[in-house]
Amino acid sequence: MPVARPESADARIIAHVDMDCFYVQVEQRRQPELRGLPTAVVQYNEWKGGALIAVGYEARNFGVNRHMRGHEAKEACPQINLVQVPVARDKADLSTYRNAGSEVVSILSRKGRCERASIDEVYLDLTDAAKAMLAETPPESLEAVDEEALKSHILGLQNENGSDTKANVREWLCRSDADHCEKLLACGALIVAELRMQVLKETEFTCSAGVAHNKMLAKLASALNKPAQQTVVPFSSVKGLLESLPVKKMKQLGGKLGTSLQNELGVNTVGDLLNFSEDKLQELYGVNTGTWLWNIARGISGEEVQARLLPKSHGSGKSFPGPRALKTADSVKHWLNQLCEELNERLCSDFEKNRRIARTLTLHASAFKSSSSDSFKKFPSKSCPLRYGAAKMQEDAFNLFQAGLREYLGSCVVRTQGTRYNGWGITAISISASKIMPILSGTCSIMKYFHGQDKYVSSSKQDEINFIQDAPLSPSGSENYSELNSTEPQIEFSAEEATIRDSVSGFNQQEVKTNTRKEQNSSCATLNEATDSFTRETSPSLSSGTANCSVLNWSKPPREVHWDDSLDKSVIVNLKQQEQKRNASKDKGKSSILNFFKNRNTLCSPCTQEHNETIQNAKASSSLGGCCAELNQRREAWDYRIEDIDPSVIDELPPEIQKEIRAWVRPNKRPNQRILMLLDFLVDLEDPWSTRCMKPKESILSLT
């Protein structure tokens, strides 16, 4: 439900940029011969020519719209070009479009805070940029105004259809007697025009934009003049814009709330809402929603543009409508395997490009059961800690499914095994990865600090952006932002072979231990799973089937990982030599800090030799897959015993780092979750059975 927020006192300049029929443009860029021709993108679907998910403007002129099927579109426009969405693993694969969206974001984020609102939309907060422009090169001082800016639509500006529209727009943009707010809007319009031109030049995509004083109005405006145009909303025209606007057109009112306004209150336009007092609306819809409605009727919305260039979750799903419903555990497993492969791939890519890891895996499904009674029941969502590696994710996902199915079927006596009809069907499954967080941004700062004090910049606020800048890992990748804000310094990691060797050997020790424990107690795979991952419960596992082992309790006990467990001794690696080498080269000033870091490895187990095999593998796989090398470089980042930190040392660190370390050291507080997750992630990564980041032929198995 919408939440009311007070509008900030200062006028802001907000833009909403919306790509024009984005999927179609992506396909037209890939197949330039389609440019200018009526085109639509259809989802892989044999039935009636597939469902249209994007329609180009040439096709719209023939009356083709997004709710048609391929056949209908052909009827309305026989010469239409229908392009199929890419398919991978027998399901639609939108990565082409996601990556294209990232290209656009990387451009649009250059001039101010940028929020990626969907695959093809962003919000920009251009307040600072507009103020700067007004101070330095105000529009009124320009002798030539950009053509793209002159094509702006200024809401409420007279003579829009007159013969000399551009002259009017130029005058509005450059008025010296305009009030401050409107001058800032004019600057915003110039900036957005420039950004849109850059998008076109660098990506070949056109987009439309709205420029206003808040997100709500900017979003409304961007849709008013499409394609490839922009619309400005001065304060003075807000009332006129809203009063005749159908409520359903407002974001958040396209669903039940909007319907309720129409049906219960007879409110058809946003202007109609003005007839209701705030109290009345609160009484009808609750305090939050009531206030929100009262505000939006007046064009008020204090919602901030969030600095977020990357998605908060990744998901992969598929539906199985009607007769295609999945009716056996085997078929469910098959599709879960496909979905997990895709998800794992995307998570790996997210890690490589953005240095983020996801913590939670969630399974959603829709089901029906023929055995009557409570067939209305919904299939419950289930989640568990996420383990990287397709094989592990597949195992976890299937266990989640079985747990959900058991609950869904309840007391119904139906079989869940075998290949015969079981009395139930699955009509949709999806898995998603959430709680995605950057790995140790604070430690990033620390590394920055030690890798070059002169380059250190104090900037722990914008985690994500710094993070991206910290790690220009795949320069050619389209979904990273390392090129952003390139004025910021970047770290130089010196990839030391020895680091890779030693850290890998540390992992191998853990592995050996794990295997031993497994052999010792093979009667209960679940418990083994749970214990061999550092005394905490990890993977959901119902496969062993016994009552004791099938409990899905992983969410309950917080991870019982302690820094003095065998964990850090066996997993955390010995970097003494490298560290000393590094320290020797950097040991100028900073004595006490460096002493601390120099001495911190004394408890680590020595590097033994039996792991050469793994070393080879890791080298091979890191050169092939890329991820492992990354992590090995980074591993030194968490190679500390937190409780060994001498408090006096902390004072010497920059404030941001102090903050982070104090959080770790705080008594009675578990180590930073991100550290635990990173450990987790790294250990999973070293599992030779994992298919993660390795194509089959390159897998460790084939290398040994």
Added chain:
DNA sequence: CTTGGCTGTATAC
């Protein structure tokens, strides 16, 4: 049985 398919965000309890 389903109600367009897939992906993503936000909010409430």
Added chain:
DNA sequence: TGTATACAG
């Protein structure tokens, strides 16, 4: 925290 639901493109 995990789960359910609504909404959007």
